[in-house]
Amino acid sequence: MFNYGYFSFDSKEALLEKAAEYWNPGKVSFWKDAGTPMVIDRREGYYLHDMSGKRLIDLHLNGGTYNFGHRHRELVDVLKSGLDYFDMGNHWFPSVARAAFAEKLVKTAPHMKYAVFGAGGAEAVEIAIKTARYATKRKKIISIIKGYHGHSGLSVATGDERFTKIFLADRPDEFIQVPFNDADALERELKKGDVAAFIIETIPATYGFPLPHDGYLKTCQDLCHKYGAKFISDEVQTGLMRTGVMWGWQGYGLTPDIFVCGKGLGGGIYPISACLVNEECGQWQIEDGAAHISTSGGSELGCLVGHHVIEMLQRPEVVSNIDFVANFFAQSMAEMMARHSDIFCGVRQRGVVLGLEFDHPEGAVAVSRALYENGVWAIFSSLDKRVLQFKPGVVKDVDLCQEIMDRFDAAMPRARQLLKTSRRIA
Amino acid sequence: MDGGALLSVPDRDLSAARMKVSRAAWAAKYYRTFDHDAVLRIAEAVAKAGNEKAADYADWAVRETGYGVVEHKTIKNRLCTHDLLDYYRDLDLTAPRVDHDRKIIEIPKPAGVVFALAPVTNPVATVYYKAMLAILSRNAIVLSPHPFAKACSADAARHLAAAAEAAGAPSGLIQCVEEPSVPLVKDIMASDKINVIMATGGNAMVRAAYSSGNPALGVGSGNAVAYVDPSANVDAAAKCLVDSKSFDNAILCTNESIVLTLEENRGNVERALRTAGAHICNDADTDRLRDYLWTGKGFNTEAIGKSATWIADKAGIRVNPATRILVPVVPRPGQDDLLFQEKLCPVLTLTAAVDFQQAITFAKHCATRGAGHSAAFHGTDNARLVAYSQAMPVYRVVVNVPCSQGAAGFSTYLPPSFMIGTGYAGRSSVGENVGPQHLVHWTRIAFGRDVPADLDGIDLSGTMHTPAPAPTQPQLQPTASAPAVDKDELRQLILQELRSLRGST
């Protein structure tokens, strides 16, 4: 019996039935079929507990949402103290929490001028695209093939057709895609002179974290400026110290005109996202401050939490821990690859963002399942199922990191076995 | 608006301290397999750095705390650098030991993360000392200074940490809490992320360390008795006593609290002490001193670590400006006189017993107040020395030397130490002068007595290694960039790894 006071379920199976009946049958059956039928119940630190009681170490972190782990006690204290004073606030009016948080964010990126708030990443991407269109008076948006920026109207149009066609939301004449790591392809589109912006993640997460070639991102940014387009950096997964610096673009010597962040900005406990814009792009806020409005965007509670998240990420001890975690996994994964070179063929890494390549078109699905069985939750890249997204949090400690590698090693024979059977079926 | 915040803010200092412990655990992971040469290289660099700034920090400590004497604190700081290193240089706590006769191999296992308290009385010497012990034993250390000495302690720790890292130590090996508080210390002491506590400080703190649930090395306070036997060269003994009691204004727990002799010898001792620079109090001075030093709330803390003339002035006693210590006289060795309690200031209570038997009985009782600590014996009567040592509930009896320095290993062959183990008598787990060996346990591989075993054929090289440069982080800036490891680098890493695997088998 799972009695939560407000509702209760007899068993995990009963919950799954209800979830399929009232919520989303497709998702329920998908995870069942994948062999990872997780229903997250309790959670704390970097641990998840499935309703069955099974404990999993979280290396998915919802793309960095749980950068500090689940229900980090300091962040929970911040939110609780906020609830004694604030609520979401009134989005029409200036507010102390919003002003303070906006300042804090802008100070992390001195060439930026304003922070515009949303509640989710896609919303921040909407703001970014609208801002670029306002600033250039052009409509076209370029993104990369297999790029991913969310599921709302404009953001989804930048993405894979799997997510647009089904809703008739593709807009081929306004949204163009070019291959990743191909600056020439980008230039061919920019040359046409009608492009408002190029939007790209510093390291495309959902595509399995392929690393940009040396100079690629800088060239893209320069090309945008050459042809009068804006360069938008999507830092939803690569921001917040996950690549070792506050924003991924900082590590590549970029100065995007606009960048967006979300996910971990709310510490995993209160949704908030932000779009930062430079002075030129931010002019619409002067022309018509209410041109973009969002009731839950920039809620004061979210601002309070976000403010503290940034402060925590700037602490020298956290910065140092990130270096330790990054170094540890660089070394450990190299060892692991040497031990399991028959299936494990590559590591893409920057900071605590890792993509692990397996030598099979669905390799990461099998590895994800094998890890799940060994108490580790890491998700495959939905747009490249050879690659497992492996995303340690910024305050993971040495014992947990070691435990992850021990479990990883133990999971490899099972992964090998799963891959063999799926090869036979294929 | 008034000064108070409208919202409650989580304790920033506490979370910073917790993160320091995590960082230390990372450092310990890499450091625990360093070989002896690498350890000595780091220890050497830290000793050198500490020695260079010994006087500056002594000055800073006196300025910040108001306790002690710069010149003497300098000596104490220095003791914890090269002297300490020389003492332990040949104690190899890194290599496995093979005992062929008993067919036992011992592999050293460092504790991991040491959480160490630094008291206000020795705020820099303790930082030096505990950091050196951690380095020599291949542990990481997080120091927590006394709130009244936090600036000098933390700066000294940073200075040593920089030297250690420059010499190849992992980043985070030596850290110091910047804003200590009692709740913070209790929280960290109870953390399952630390492996051992080195507690020096007030009794309450030491008890808290032992109650934390974590292994602890704690030491209690002292109340050393110096017995001057009639067989002693009384002038030499008096000089020792005055040198010891005036050393750093008696702010070491090893300093003598009471000088005890026999009635027949009391006049000699008084005369010799006076010659050596002591002011012998008459009855009225003794009463003034007692009234000044013990207020309704116990020992008057403003007197701690102050000079004899400063205290005399406050107590209303006229003394010669050259006076180095004050000697109140309690003619009969009774139990209840406050002057027989511990005094961390240059005040040494003189008393005399009717015979040696009474002397021992009294000394024993006094020592129960500083149980397990130290005592001094002046004289040449070795039978009495043994009887005294057997009777006293202490773990050090220093002979014909100043106790302050002697028990801490300055002028004896005792290990140089700022943690004087007070053992079971003093409710501590350790009865010796604490050294790096107390921070290491050993895994013992034991073969059957009657089963043949070729211990020489066992390769133990995998238990330690010459450190790789990987884990050091030269700067701790919020903007530090994390390593980007691309495929080529990874391949290099793999090759290195494979090579080292092959090398070790």
Ligand SMILES: Cc1ncc(COP(=O)(O)O)c(C=O)c1O
């Ligand atoms: C890079 C990137 N941008 C945008 C989004 C959309 O964020 P949200 O789901 O909060 O709308 C995501 C979500 O996964 C993302 O990974």
